[in-house]
Amino acid sequence: MGDKMVELAAEQPGFLGVESVRDHNGVGITxxxxxxxxxxxxxxxxxxxxxxxxxGKSEWYKTFGLRVSKVERDYFFTV
Known part of the structure; x- marks a missing residue:
């Protein structure tokens, strides 16, 4: 379902992108x-x-959080 939601979100006006990571136990953040x-x-x-x-509320998650934030700056570097 996650992949399907990303595909659907990408079709929505104003969508800029998505990042997602999971640990070996499946705990993650998107x-x-x-x-x-x-x-x-x-x-x-x-x-x-x-x-x-x-x-998600009824079947998949025991807890989840939602945070709406504004990115003021974004920097990346490689070593």
Missing amino acids: VSYWESLDAIKNWKHNELHKVAQEK
Whole structure:
């Protein structure tokens, strides 16, 4: 379902990208990037996304968190 949600999100106006990592126990984090708060709100209310959200609450996750943040700067370097 995660892959399907990424494909669906990529079709939504304002979607900028996604990053996801998991450890060997399957614990992980997924961060999606959007152009605006309105784009985030529209994604939250997408009908297929709402189905996935409900399945997450009822079947897949014991706990989960959601954080909406603004990225002011982003730097990367390689050694």
